[in-house]
Amino acid sequence: MRDEHYLIAELLQKYPDLNQEEREQFNQWLEQGNNKEFFNQILDKEILEEELRQLDELKIESEQRGSWEKLLQFRVKPQKLNTIWLNNWKMYAAAASIITILGVGGLIWYKSQRVNNQVVQVEESKAPIITDADPGQFKARLTLADGSTVVLDTATTKQLAQQGSVQVLNKDGKLVYQQGGEAGSDEVLYNTLQTTKGQTYATVLADGSRVWLNSESSIRYPVAFRGSERKVFITGEAYFEVVPSYLKDKDGKGGKQSFKVEVGNMEIEVLGTHFNINAYADEDVLRTTLLEGKIKIITGGISTMLAPGQQAQLKRGTSFLQVTDNSDVEQAVAWKNGYFQFGDDDLKTVMRQLARWYDVEVIYQGGVSSDTYGGRINRNSKASEVLTILERNRVHFKIEGKKIIVTR
Incomplete structure (x- = not known):
């Protein structure tokens, strides 16, 4: 027998286009308890907006890897049509059941949570998918200065190599560079960390700055930063948390080392800051989003300063940089935090x-x-x-x- 809540959800979606039998079922439901009051609230725009806000804050963990949370946080926006979310929160709280309906397109989500064992069930599409694809993993390939390569994953914690005076470690799912003694020759040794499709990884550079790589991305960098400039090169997408660094000479004197990122025909100059760069070759626009601090973007001989919350957009093949205020920084770094966000x-x-x-x-x-x-x-x-x-x-x-x- 079909669950009553699910049946009512369908009737609410079809309303007012109900046949005689459906209208009788719907009228019976209206006469029960406070359902008529709830139905009137559904039609109130302000109440709907408040319920949406509450739903956005709702987070439920489940054995199905957050399926309900995913459904609550996803919407589809058809062209020239309005999307309507409906939910019955208070009336079904006792049974720990929530009905969420996306009216346009016939999308109905129904969730029933068993109070005794906290098992979450989600009504899913009945259309079978013969094959599937697993999500990406924390994996990457490291190319050392001599051209040799090392495959990285989260399962191994050990020293991978010695690059000059610097130890290269795989530790807690991150690639880490540590000074192992006095600096040797002045030769600059470069490593390259690269991910393919279905991979992501992170590294802590020799100066303590942290870099996260999204899929199909790379970063080339010196194993130790010498001189007044720290410079790295990226492709794809990377998120940076750059720390200030100071260079001292034998007399204890020196100055701050600048940090620069080169991507395509664009250079980003950094002091201490958090920012994301999306520069995939199959995207028409290169996007740099600043979360904290300040950065200067240089392209075509023109420099532009970014403040927190701003995003610089560079159309590929041009030197015209467009800056937008109040950009969606959460969307820009969602991949780093384990989400797709659109x-x-x-x-x-x-x-x-x-x-x-x-x-x-x-x-x-x-x-x-x-x-x-x-x-x-x-x-x-x-x-x-x-x-x-x-x-x-x-x-x-x-x-x-x-x-x-x-x-x-």
């Missing part, structure tokens, strides 16, 4: 992120949907779980080996 992004933008993380090729058959997507999904999800959420609005997916086929 801000009214089109389908191709969304699928490029999935292709990098799940190491798949995306193939479009037929026209591409003009709908936009917004929300947050845990990156630990399998590809099928993410696609099930996306599939609720006029788009369909099929996984075949290392390919995701998109149809309408």
Whole structure:
């Protein structure tokens, strides 16, 4: 027998287009308890907005790796249509049940939580997906100064190599550089940390600065910073937490070492700051987002200063830099914190992120949907779980080996 809550959720979604039998069921439900008051609240825009705010703050952990949290935090925005979220919070609190309905596109999420054992169940799509793709992992490849390579993962904690006077360690899932003694020759030794599709990794540079690499990205850097400048080179996407560094000579005198990042035809000069660079070759725009501190961006001989909360956008192939205020910094660094986060992004933008993380090729058959997507999904999800959420609005997916086929 179908659960009553799920049935009412469907009736609420279809209302007022109900047949005679459905209208009788709906009227019976209205006469029970405070359901009529609840239904009137559904139609109140201000109450809906407040409930949305509460839902955004709701976080429930489950054995299904946060499925309910993912559903609450994801929305689809069709072109020229309004998306409506409905939820019954108070009336079903005693049974720990929540109904959330996304009216347009026929999307109904139903969640029932058993109070005694805290097991969370989510109604999912019945369409079978024959194959699946696992989420990315903490893996990378390190290329040492002599050209030899080391495969990195989180399972191993040990010293990997000695680069001049610097020890290279794999520790707690991060690549760490530690000064092992007096500096030797003045030769500058470079290492390269690189991730492929489906990989991510982090490193602590010799000066203590931290760098996180997203999938299909790389950073080339000296194992020890000497001179007045610290300079690294990146491709793809990286998040930096740069610490101030001072260089002292034999007499104890010196000055602050600048920190510079070179990416394509753009250079970023840093003091002490937190920022994210998205510079994938398949993205039309290079984006630099500042969270803390100050950075100076130089391109085409023109320099621009960024303040916290600002994002610089450089269209590929040009030197024109556009700066936006009050950018969505959470979206910019969501990947580093374990999420996909979209801000009214089109389908191709969304699928490029999935292709990098799940190491798949995306193939479009037929026209591409003009709908936009917004929300947050845990990156630990399998590809099928993410696609099930996306599939609720006029788009369909099929996984075949290392390919995701998109149809309408």
